[in-house]
Amino acid sequence: MKAGNPLYQRRRAPTPGELQAIPWLQALTADERERAAADIRIALAEVGETVCRSGRPVTYWFGVVDGLLKMSIDNAQGQTTTLIGIPPGGWFGEGTALKREAYRYNIHALRKTMVAGLHVDTFHWLLDHSIGFNRFIMNQLNERLGQFIAARESDRLNNPEVRVARSLAALCNPVLYPGVGEILRITQQELAYIVGLSRQRANIALQLLQARGLIHVEYGGLRVLNMAGLQSQI
Helix, strand or coil: CCCCCHHHHCCECCCHHHHHCCHHHHHCCHHHHHHHHHHCEEEEECCCCEEECCCCECCEEEEEEECCEEEEEECCCCCEEEEEEECCCCEECHHHHHHCCECCCEEEECCCEEEEEEEHHHHHHHHHHCHHHHHHHHHHHHHHHHHHHHHHHHHHHCCHHHHHHHHHHHHCCCCCCCCCCCEECCCHHHHHHHHCCCHHHHHHHHHHHHHCCCEEEECCEEEECCHHHHHCCC
16 A cells, blocks of 8 residues: 555554454554554455555555455566465565565455555564564464465476365465464355466366365355365375
């Protein structure tokens, strides 16, 4: 969010319920939490709306209160590659915020999404003053590294079922996305966007994974029955 961006213009203070949905606030002391909460802003991103764009300087560290975002990059030929989906409870861009560099990716809303933002100056203040916040960020970076290594491996295998399985495991990661809960609320079209497959091919992969007892497709989403099984698909 930056001045001139419609999302920035719609920002507001969070409600007590929205603050409860922000996982890292619980790791702070009372004084730290009060300062951070006072600086958090919330905005509703419409379907397809840009939250942050590649090449723009970092201004906020972002998280998803409710909804679904996707992170993507564009190559020199104008082709778009989706890197990850970001469901509820997920915060992202800590590496960019740490280095205060320009975003190297685009973030768009796949559905109406309530986005939270912490200003980068407050992000750095917490790094300088909060042990709990530093532990949270270290865990984030460690989980994120594992996530991208697994995604890279899946791309090299070029197997649709493996790509869907690994993507579902990533979206249900309880450390990175604690707001997901027991059921991942996602449509087959949204999953297809994230994985980079057609809706029909994603549906076939889901049926195969369900037949193996790894997931159960339900109305409005799916339930992961065997996380280890999803992660070990080859």
